Amino acid sequence: xxxxxxxxxxxxxxxxxxxxxxxxxxxxxxxxxxxxxxxxxxxxxxxxxxxxxxxxxxxxxxxx
Numbered sequence: 001x002x003x004x005x006x007x008x009x010x011x012x013x014x015x016x017x018x019x020x021x022x023x024x025x026x027x028x029x030x031x032x033x034x035x036x037x038x039x040x041x042x043x044x045x046x047x048x049x050x051x052x053x054x055x056x057x058x059x060x061x062x063x064x
Contacts, residue, residue, distance in 0.1 A: 019029035046052075
């Protein structure tokens with residue numbers, strides 16, 4: 001995704017629907033989404049580098 005001169009790209013419309021369904025402002029939804037993606041990436045990198053089942057935050061992953 002490329003943002004030029006502060007313009008929101010046309011495909012950004014798909015982000016508004018989940019926020020509306022959750023009854024959240026789109027900025028709040030984006031903030032939580034970004035935080036979750038960053039945490040998932042950190043956990044995956046931690047597993048890749050350390051080969052352990054613990055996450056980057058020192059927690060055992062949830063089991064189903």
